[in-house]
Amino acid sequence: MAPRPRPRSKAGLSGHKYAGPLFASPALIGLAIFLVAPFVLAVVLSFYRVQLNSPRPARFIGFEQYTRLFTDPDLSAAFGHALLNNFTFAVIVVPVQTVLALGLAVLVNRKLRGMVIFRTFIFMPLVFPLALTAVIWRLIYSRGDEGLLNAILGFFSGGALSSQDWLGSPSTALGSIIVMSIWQSVSFQMIIVLAALQSVPTELYEAASLDRANKWQQFMNVTVPGIRNTLIFVALITTIFSFRLFDQVYLLSRSGSVDRGSTETVMTQIINTGFDNNNVGQAAAMTVIFMVIITVIAIIQRAAVRQRGGV
Template identity: 90%
Template sequence: MTTQTRTHQIQATTVPARRRSAAGLSGHRLAGPLFASPALLGLAIFLVAPFVLALVLSFYRVQLNSPRPARFVGFEQYTRLFTDPDLAAAFGQALLNNFTFALIVVPVQTVLALALAVLVNRKLRGMVIFRTFIFMPLVFPLALTAVIWRLIYSRGDQGLLNAILGLFSGGSYTGHDWLGDPSTALGSIIVMSIWQSVSFQMIIVLAALQSVPTELYEAASLDRANKWAQFLNVTVPGIRNTLIFVALITTIFSFRLFDQVYLLSRSGSVDRASTETVMTQIINTGFDNNNVGQAAAMTVIFMLIITVIAIIQRAAVRQRGGV
């Protein structure tokens, strides 16, 4: 009787313990989705839902402030992007401007961010003041930045850049319309964009630089490696994944180019053909031309193009052993 009683007591205490363990495991499994639910909800509201709405609107002819209801047109909005000569030429030029901007900005801004991060990471006299000047463009409102660069690029002697070039040329330089000339309009916006946003990438690279163990540099010094060899063999491998991440987000930001072009074009004469991007064309088509359905079709195609580029970049990085 005593043995049976003890057996029943052991079983009675073991079963609740197992139930508590199972309940704890299920609670741990639910913790991850529960904590991720706010972020997933935000993505669904601000990313998935607008894309689905744009996809639906792209199959309809929709005009804002029109008494006529939306009319289903199927794939007409998509076919017009490739068959209508004027629309196809404008959309192709906007895509070309986006690709040109990205091909220049991504490598230049990544290399410049790395160089500035290496410089800022050094303990030199006056570095605090230098850091402040580097961070200033990041905290400036973009509207203020556009006004400043509009004054710099102003044509004639009123522009700061023309005045400086005229001063150094001894008066022989007569001035140039940097934003109105098709050959320099996009390049001027590229310079402004790099100046405005390179400090953001620099902060990311600087954080990665400060996480590289100092023991690696000490070991390289014992092996009589100079500063350049330490940079190539210690610094770059240590922050490689961060540089890849910076290049990826810079690529995405480059294809989202809108604010700089829009603000500069609203403040003066800017050559539209050489500076218009897909984002500005979408806004002009949807709101200025009152053709929401066509703008939605452009949005869907542009979203697919960016997704394909991101996937290709990701696959190329993974093949080389990156993140």
Template identity: 70%
Template sequence: MTFLRPARPPKQDTTQPVKNLKRRNYAGPLMASPALILLFAFLVVPFIGAIVMSFFRIQLGSPRAPRFVGFEQYIRLFADPDISATFLRSLGNNFTFALVVVPLQTVLALGLAILINRKLRGMTFFRTVFFMPLVFPLALVAVIWRLIFARDEYGLLNGFLGAISGGLIQPHDWLGDANTALGAIIVMSVWQSVAFQMIILLGALQGVPKDLYEAASLDRANGWSQFVHVTVPGIRNTLIFVALLTMIFSFRLFDQVYLLDKSSSLNIEATQTVMYQVITTGYDQNNVGQGAAMAVVFFIIVAIVAIVQRRLVRQEGGVK
């Protein structure tokens, strides 16, 4: 009598899950590599270059080779009365601009996003109109607002105020007056860039589940209660991202000041920013090393402010 041996089950390929796991592990870095390469090329490399240049005395177009001066540029930045006073004033203008623009632009962008999120006839047209300032070249925007803020009676703003007041309000030099120059740039910047934050917040609003609003309506919640308890929690992470992004863009303020300074009588002391001082020091004054030292110190300050803001307002479900 022969005994039949039970058939052995087929061997399972235990290496397949490992292979799939390895593929998943490589997929993330592979897809992120283009962005990482660009960040390294346009952020890390220039910052390292700025650190290196800050230790040298460099003059563009000079036959003399760059001379190593160590920490002299950083010492002059804080010890030289003229340089330190201008740098601190520029830094103060940056913080003033950011303290006004970040809450103002975020609230305005949220209001516009809620407005154009409604399903009304012709809303596509209004979305296009609100987004149009972001498409305009900044040089064109500067020309438009230079005409608006012109100091004589032919300026659009002065003409409007004079017309509605019957000539009681006299023409004002909005860009030349130290009390209104920075405010004029704030208005111009908010008008030109609020559409970018508006589009981001509009996408977040459209991602809030409609069921939550229906449940709030059944609980007899009015519009304000729905906004506070449904809308804001639903877009909280996006609001934090928009505020952080607006703060970084605010510290980058340069183009508006430069263009208005070159095309009109702008009060530069009241509007000069650190980025403007870095460019003028490096190229107009031909002191690249000093400009690089300012850029390095400013980068560290902005990084600290961003980290503090990120710690104070943490995103839900994100990295703490």
């Protein structure tokens, strides 16, 4: 006769009931301190007229900062142009960087000689400090023969393409920052996709081989469905990171001349409004509206994925 299982005590059950919240508490506390609290503070500041280093106390003005943002022609035009630059950056970077991350992950997942060294070189841009990355790309984009890119183009074109001002020209400034951002960040997405590739069961590939599926068919019918959720996650975080574009523009503009009109983003405009123009309340209102826009985009993107059969 098999022994009866020992019943669990009520104390043990109550202990398990609080185990989840207890283990999640450090992350929740961090989110509350570094995400929720700053956003709530921004909402509060957006209703006041606040100036840094001013003896005047903060003055409550209600929704005036939000009204000015949509009724002031100059302010609304500048905010709309910066938001358009963010959208342009995201529309290009999200698909290109996701596809590149997938291609690099498939490449480095192969067991070839010297692949460890190749993985190291691909991962290097993520290890470099962003300030160092900006200096390197500043040297690449320098105008005239001093720039590495102009020197290469001048060599192959006989000097005809050696005078381009990549960061100072409105037609190429944003594109130059896009290339730099993809080079610097694609290795992060590649690591996430690589981990997903290595979790796809090998039995599925063996079954596909028995069905005489070629490599491309295996990739489309085994690999992509197996890492679909990971690709969705990568696209989501890349979208959020794209709208947070600030560091690259700021560092490149501090190290040389960058066309401000074509590279102005909402984040740079918020910093300039709050610190350079000494209008913290207006900057807070921009932050709140920008946060709402990003949240709506993330919800729409998630809903579109679910309608197509996602999770």
